[in-house]
Structures are given as C-alpha cells and as structure tokens.
Amino acid sequence: MISFFLLGALLILRAVQAKHLSIFPVFYSYMVYMVVSGAILMALYLSASAHYPVAWWFRYLLSLLVEFAVVVEISDHLFSPYPAIRKLGRLLVTCICIVFFFLYILPSLIEVRPASITILDLAKRASVTKAAAIIILIAAARHYQLRLGKNIAGMMMGFSLYLAVSVANFALAETYGRQLYAQTLATVIQLSYTLCLLVWTVSLWRYEPVLQTDRELPETAEKVSEPLAVQLGRLDTALTRLFRR
C-alpha cells in the first residue's frame, strides 16, 4: 500500500517537474484520481467505516471506465505522427469495445446472478477487453513497423501486466467466492497495480517523443511534394484500374 502511494506520487510529481502533464492529460488525470481516491479509501479503512466495501467497488468500477479513456489516449499517441493512420488507434479501440460489449460483456450482464458475481465478472470481462485492445494496437503498430517509443511501450507493458493479473484474479475470485478469496483478491490487485506503477514510473521518467528528428525518416518523407490525400487516392486509383483491366 505504501509503495502504491510512493510510486503514484513520484510519477505525478515527476510529470509536474518535467512538464509531462499536458502530454498525457488523461493518463495523469487518471493517476491523480487513483492516488487521491486511494488516500480517501485508506482513511475509510483505518476508521473502520462501514462504507469501505462500497467505496472500494465504486472506485474500482469508475477506474475501469477511465482506463478505457487511457487506452484511447495511448492509441492516439501511437499513431499521431502519421497522418494517414492518425485515427487508426481510435477506430480499432472503438470497434473492439463495441464488439466485445455486445458479444462478451452484455450477455453476462443480463444473466440472472448474485450482484457480487456480476460485478466480478464485469471487472474480468472489461479487463479482457482492454487487454485485447492493447494487443491489437501493438499488432497494428508492428504491422506498419512504427517505433513505439519508451513512454508508449512502457505504458502498454505496465497496463497489460496489470490487466493480465486482474483477469486471472477476478476469475479465481468468482470461482472461490468471497469467503475464501476476498483478502487475496485485494492483495493481488494492489501488488499488480504497484508492479504496473513501477513500469510506468521507469518508462515515463523522461519524455521521449515517438519520432525523434535526428532519426532517419522513411524514404518517402523527403519526397512528399503533393498532399498525402492526393497520393493515397492516386495509388488507390492506379491499383483498382490495374485489376479492372
């Protein structure tokens, strides 16, 4: 618990010092939310408040939603230097979320089950959806041989570590029930999140833009004389005409 607050505060303070806040606004807002709500939760726990379990789940479920926004922000950074595929990340994340929601999350929500099982299942399925989005984003970047950069690669690695542990953790909690697994569930979530924070702190210590101006650019970069839309359209027409002969 202490390491969570230490790393979280360190990450935010480093971002303030190095002026990274405006580069990843959603991510740092999420971090502030996690640290502040974690502190409130800690106070509730220490005061043995009856509201603690409800507050824990409320914080967790809200963080589930905000994490989707973080994934979108990561996807924007991944493709933003490339005008032809600048919106590819958003398109992929939106498609994955829609498909997973209707085919994977919604059927489990409408099933008649105890509320605790439904919430655990929702958390598990939301984690699977985010993990799938991250994998597909990295695969798309790899397809185009894009340089991810230390910041984005670290954010994705940390996130996927946390999500992967969460998926297994929630599945085990569903299987063993509250009596047997409640304490383990909370501990493993804390541990995995601390590990994730450690990866984020290391990878975001120094800002490294995805494109560095001293790096070699693709061959086409220097000979772009006409707008990209015209070039793309021209290639599209040439290929279609060739096969329509």
Place this chain on the structure above:
Amino acid sequence: MTTALVYALIGIGTIVLVGLLLRPSRERAAADAEISGEHVRGLWEGSGLSLAERILDPADYLWLRDELGFPELAEALARSRRQMALKWLRAVRRSFDELVRTPELGPAAGHANDSAESWQLLRLTLRFHLVLGYAFLVVWFCGPYHRLILPTGWVQSLPTFGRARNSYGTADVTRFL
C-alpha cells in the same frame, strides 16, 4: 475451476503476447530485405505500372497454349507469373506502407484539429488495404490472369461478348484459369 484456469491462461497469454509483440521484428525485416528498395522505387510510375500490366496480361499464356499448342508450358508460365504477381503485390504493399509511415513534421504534428481530413485519409488507407488484400487472395487462389474487379459496364458489353473480345492483349480474361 475450468473457467478460472482458462482465464489464468488468457492472462499469461496476454503478457507473453505483449512481450513478443514489443520485441523488434527480425522476420519482417528479413522479408523486407528480400524486396529491396530498388524494387519499390518507381513502382507507381509509368515503367512500374507497365511491368505490372505485362505480368497480369494473359497474352503470352494464350499464345503458348492456343497458337503454339504447349499447354504444359503455358501452365508453367502461369505459375511463374503468379509468383511474380505476388512479389509485385508485396512490393506494392511495402511501398504503400512506406507512404503511410511518412510522418508529419513540424509543430502541427500530433494535433487533432484536422479530424475530418484524418478520417478521410484513414478511409483511403483502409480501402487500399482492402483492394490489395483481395488482389492477394485472387492471385493466390485463381492465378494472375483472373479478372479481379468486376467491370461496372458489363451490361453494355453484353452484345459484343464472344468472338470480338477474343483477342490477345485485351483478352476476356474471365474465361481463363
């Protein structure tokens, strides 16, 4: 218990997959090295396009098969042309990917103020990939002499269908392979 095991495997698989995907790709670099930069250069200019037209033109195949009467040789030619067509398509994909990878330099890079234009560019990019993917499939399964995209003016061409279109160079390639 089985469900928990499946999800535990999904979790492990996620970490492994992300780790593997974040590693630098050697296979892709090797595949790209096979298609050298010289192959890609000038691909969309006059000579490059006429070369593609020659690869996809069934005239030589028909000449060998019908005029000279060597169906086996014609088949061998079609097979080698298919390999050439696939290699050409790979070069096209690499050339296109290089264009897509062209970064926007300067202060405007990364800003989303040109949202509509960005979506339009993405639409063009995805459309090109769709046509290229379809072309790969057709060349792979049906050979290089198959008409890939059905002509829109087929209704008007119906009266002249037959002997008049049976000439080399502009052959009605839907009849072959």
